[in-house]
Amino acid sequence: MRLELGKIFIKDVQFGSKTEVNKGVLTVNKEELIKKISGDPRIASINVELAKPGEEIRIIPVKDxxxxxxxxxxxxxxxxxxxSKVETVGSGRTHILKGAAVVTTGKVVGFQEGIIDMSGPGAEYTPFSRINNVVIIAEPIEKLPQHEHEAAVRMIGLKAAAYIGETGRNIQPDEVDVYEALPFFEGTEKYRDLPRVAYVYMLQSQGLLHDTYVYGVDVKQIIPTFIYATEVFDGAIISGNCVSACDKNTTYHHLNSPVIEDLYKYHGKEYNFVGVIITNENVTLxxxxxxxxxxAKLASMLNLDAAIVSEEGFGNPDADLIMNCKKLEVQGIKTVLITDEYAGRDGASQSLADANPAATAVVTGGNANEVITLPSMKKVIGHVEPADVIAGGFAGSLAKDGSITVEIQAITGATNELGFNKMSAQGY
Amino acid sequence: MSKRRILHYLNQFFGQIGGEDKADISPMIKEGQVGPGMALNQGLKEVAEIVNTVICGDSYFNENLDEAKAAIQNYLDEVKPDLVIAGPAFNAGRYGMACGHVAEVAAEKGIPVITAMYEENPGVEIFAKYAYIIPTADSAAGMRKAVPAIINFVKKFIETDGEVGSPEAAGYFPRGIRKNFFAEKRGSLRAVEMLIRKLKTEEFKTEYPMPDFDRVAPNPPVADISKAKVALVTSGGIVPKGNPDRIESSSASKYGKYKLTDLLEFTEDNSETAHGGYDPVYANQDADRVVPLDVVKEMVGEGKIGTLHDYWYATVGNGTSVANAKKYAADITKDLVADGVEAVILTST
Known part of the structure; x- marks a missing residue:
């Protein structure tokens, strides 16, 4: 598998008569976009707005x-x-509108979607404040059950991203990255002196709005399996989450899966990065x-020396994280774990719901319970009322002046456990 | 800025009242400095002043905890110090515990506390989160080193406006408090680099040292459930319709106590879930799915369960800190025990 990722840098986004990319400016024909993503009888209305870095805009509640x-x-x-059809992806060439994204919002699905501030202190915590966002506001029909609502908005987001992505087809990329993923035996032959490393990619599958899909399959229903690292760059894994926004992977995170990108940095030098084991986080023992x-079995079949294990979510999945760690370490496979923390607003509680002495190497995305006040913004895209009830909010979160005091848990991607951000935490 | 006003806490011995024979004296407050307070005050004279000294017997403090803490509270309210210094307590266990309790009371009022102890003093482990505890030798022979260490720390605390830095850099026992910061590299790259070091068996530093968990042993079974009084408690967020206490969907700051005597079962009209960690549709349709009120009432009717407690208790487990969960459990248990409840059906989600 050899995949070229052609990056077309997007500096600005605007509405116009033709959906196209020209000299780094993405123009979107609003009517055409709405037409392309309409038609689901579960959705009453769709509107589109733009949100750019530095603008005094708050997007709430963000779904994906x-x-x-x-x-x-x-x-x-x-x-x-x-x-697209369920062909195996991850080879050939893919063009990316780097610096642009589709954001889905509308009436809150559950309790759970997040906040993106395009400026101010909250903007520091979310990577999506730094990109040009095409925001889809999809409002459901009345009394639509939450899981139907989630499914409808999920599909609208993917359709919008594919429609806008199409503008990059015939554009000369500004930069091309090449990723090579060799068949296992070929790789071990080529890098015979190097230790073998894999990525254990834990995918949210607690159900009830905590879901992830791989090639269209609900991850709850998979048995852990092995994939080429490049498959994720073409959207093999997508998000079906509407839950605590800080540490659920959006589809954007999966497309730019940072552990995979960074494992490639030292591939062939320090180790042989053999591929990705995807696994789930189901709720029963x-x-x-x-x-x-x-x-653990796949890791032993691949004769691994070490693995990075990343978690998605918190609480219940802490048990999966620790089980994966223990069962790898006991086979002599060295692990580094990536998690985040729920140490209480004062930072004084235990951060995880499970622990084990085998977990000697842990990277943290920070304490999600830390409280922040987000000042009022000139413009709100979506609905501000859910601030009191989204995960991380509390009664009185939304002040009369429009400011919101919440745990950073409510900010989309704030404590991402793929290691997407620079934030960490330390003991004092 | 004017000089910081410090309140100093000492036990009967360092407070120059007497030895073990005076360990049962009740708290008293004095103007100015006493004992080791003299040297501390001298060293701090440019930036701070010990305005009052509180002295209490070690036995009294530990045996009359409520009274002793109330007295400390009153002194703090009267003096309104900017800072509290307690000890140093070296390896004196009861003194260390007293210093720790003083720190807890002051911390609740938002007053920073600096104390000093030997690493094995039980006060270190129990109270580190409330105070900056500076390491000392194991006996008062270490006073000559402890005093300048406290002086330097207090100066640093004042100079940096409380931002003293990490435990290693500033020289205090880790307080177990997690604080966020922005690292130079993103998390995934930090993980890859840590992995390379671990592979090469080079030294690496974990960002989260594993905690020691307290494991709760299950109670023995109820001898005769057909005679027992049973209560329903849940972290699944089942509350009366409308969530009257506005319990949060995540990181709950409270729990609720709700009367169930008028209910035969939960219905869409009388209850809902406040929990934000799962799709609420099925819980909102019929909250008996989370808290089995209907079945328990039936079983009470059939004589299989003795009686049902008149209230159910609910909080949201989602993202709620261990410390808060422990606190709610302690409060709820007190209530249940007082009402003669012998068994609890505890449901989570």
């Missing part, structure tokens, strides 16, 4: 963020199982045992 991409060469198309046993 998706990067526009288009497959220009090679097998399959973007978002297999959703927008039997599921947890089965999945962690499978992770």
């Amino acid at each position: 963020v998706i990067e526009p991409r288009v497959k220009v060469e090679g097998n399959g198309g973007i978002f297999p199982g959703w927008i 039997a599921d947890k045992e089965r999945s962690s046993n499978y992770v």
Whole structure:
């Protein structure tokens, strides 16, 4: 598998008569976009707005963020199982509108979606304040059950990203990154003197609005399996989450999966990065045992020396994280874990719901309970009322002056456990 | 800025009242400095002044905790110090515990506390989160080193406006308080670099040392459930319709106590979930799915369960800190025990 990622840098976004990219400016024909993503009888209305870095704009409640991409060469198309057929992706060439994203919002789905501030102190915590966002406001029909609402808005976001991504098809990229993922035996032959490293990619699958999909399959229903690292760059994994926004991976995070990008930095020099084990975080003990046993088994079949294990979510999945760690370490496979923390607003509580002495190497995305006050913004896209009830909010979060005092848990991507951000925490 | 006003806490011995025979004296307050307070005051004279000294017997403090803490509270309200210094307590266990309790009371009022102890003093482990505890030798022979260490720390605390830095850099026992900061590199790269060091068996530093968990042993079974009084408690967020206490969907800051005597079962009209960690549709349709009120009432009717407590208790477990969860559990348990409840059906989600 050899995948070229052609990055087209987007400096600005605007509405216009033709949806296109010209000299780094993305123009969107609003009517055409709305037409492309309309038609779901569960959705009453759709509107589109723009939000750019530095603007005094708050987007709330944010459901998903998706990067526009288009497959220009090679097998399959973007978002297999959703927008494209379920061909195996991850080879050929894909163009990316780097610096642009589709953000979905509308009436709150559950308790759970997040906040993106395009400026002010909250902007520091979310990577999406630094990109040009095309915001889709999709309002559901009355009395639509939450899971139907989530499914409808999820699909609208993917369609919008694919439609906008298409503008990059015939544009000469500003930069091209090449990723090579070799078949296992070829790789071990080529890098015979190097230790073997894999990425154990834990995907949110607690259900009830905590969901992830791989090639269109609900991850709850998979048994852990092995994929080429490049498959995720073409949208093999997408988000179905509407939950505590700080540490759920948006589809954007999966498309730009940072552990994979950074493991490639030292691939062939310090180690042989053999690929990715994807696993789930189901809620029953039997599921947890089965999945962690499978992770350990795949790791032994691949004769791994070490692995990075990343978590998604908190509480219940802490148990999966620790099981994966223990079962790898006991086989002599060295692990580094990536998590975040719920140490209380004062930072004085235990950060995880499970722990084990085997977990000697842990990277943290920070304490999600820290409280922040987000000043009022000139413009709100979406609905500000959920501030009191989204995860991280509390009665009185939304002040009369429009400012919001919340835990950073409410900010989209704030404590991401793929290691997308620079934030960490330390003991005092 | 004017000189900071410091209140100093000492036990009967360092407070120059007497030895073990005076360990049962009740708290008293004096103007100015006493004992080691003289040297501290001298060293701090440019930036701060010990305005009052509180002295209490070690036995009295530990055996009359409520009274002793109330007295400390009153002194703090009267004096309104900018800072509290307690000890140094070296390896004196009861003195260390007293210094710790003083720190807890002051911390609740937002007053910073600086104390000093030997690393094995039980006060270190129990109270580190309330105070900056500076390491000392294990006996008062270490006073000559402890005093300048406290002086230097207090000066640093004042100079930096409380931003003293990490435990290693500033020389105090880690307080177990997690604080966020922005690192130079993103988390994924930090993980890859840590992995390379671990592979090469080079030294690396974890960003989160694993905590020691307290494991709760299950109670023995109820001898005869058909005679027992049973209560329903949940972290699944089941509250009366409208969530009257506005319990948060995540990181709950409270729990609720709700009367159930008028209810036969939970219905869409009388209850809902406040929990933000799961799709609420099925819980809102029928909250018995989370708290089995209907089945328990049936079983009470059939004589299989003795009686049902008149209230159910609910909070939201989602993202709620261990410290808060412990506090709610302690409060709820007190209530249940007072009402003669013998068994609890505790449901989570």
